[in-house]
Amino acid sequence: xxxxxRYLLLLAIMFWQGGFTFYGxxxxxxxQEVLGSHLNQxxxxxxxxxxxxxxxxxxxxxxxxxxxxxxDTARRIWLRWGLWLVxxxxxxxxVWLHPRLDELLDVDYFGVLDHRQFRVLHRWYLNISxxxxxxxxxxxxxxxMAWQFAxxxxxxxxxxxxxG
Numbered sequence: 494x495x496x497x498x499r500y501l502l503l504l505a506i507m508f509w510q511g512g513f514t515f516y517g518x519x520x521x522x523x524x525q526e527v528l529g530s531h532l533n534q535x536x537x538x539x540x541x542x543x544x545x546x547x548x549x550x551x552x553x554x555x556x557x558x559x560x561x562x563x564x565d566t567a568r569r570i571w572l573r574w575g576l577w578l579v580x581x582x583x584x585x586x587x588v589w590l591h592p593r594l595d596e597l598l599d600v601d602y603f604g605v606l607d608h609r610q611f612r613v614l615h616r617w618y619l620n621i622s623x624x625x626x627x628x629x630x631x632x633x634x635x636x637x638m639a640w641q642f643a644x645x646x647x648x649x650x651x652x653x654x655x656x657g
Contacts, residue, residue, distance in 0.1 A: 505552035510629045549584045564643040576632035583625035
């Protein structure tokens, strides 16, 4: 059960945050070059971000399961729940902001209806995404440390010295 839970969580993290990282680092820049503008690439990102947010929901459910099942120090459990909460809040904000950004787009003519308002909300979206990404890196590291701790506890319990 432990190995299966960890494996599912790793897949979910890789898909969600790995996908976000690759998309932000590579796809957006290539898309701008191929499609000829930031705006045209933005219409692709508009759809992709829905899938990233859905992947985030799945990852957070699996992460909550892992934290709840953890054999770890109380301090790290609190840290992990705190970081999980940051991820949940940032995801909620991104899901809330997305339709507000959509309302400012003219999808029929690939235009922006209110450039100033769009720029402000989009900057918020990018900053929140960055906070989420950073928190996910820290939570991933804390999760790996928690797994190492739990595995060492099992290993210590099985050692000959523990039984003798």
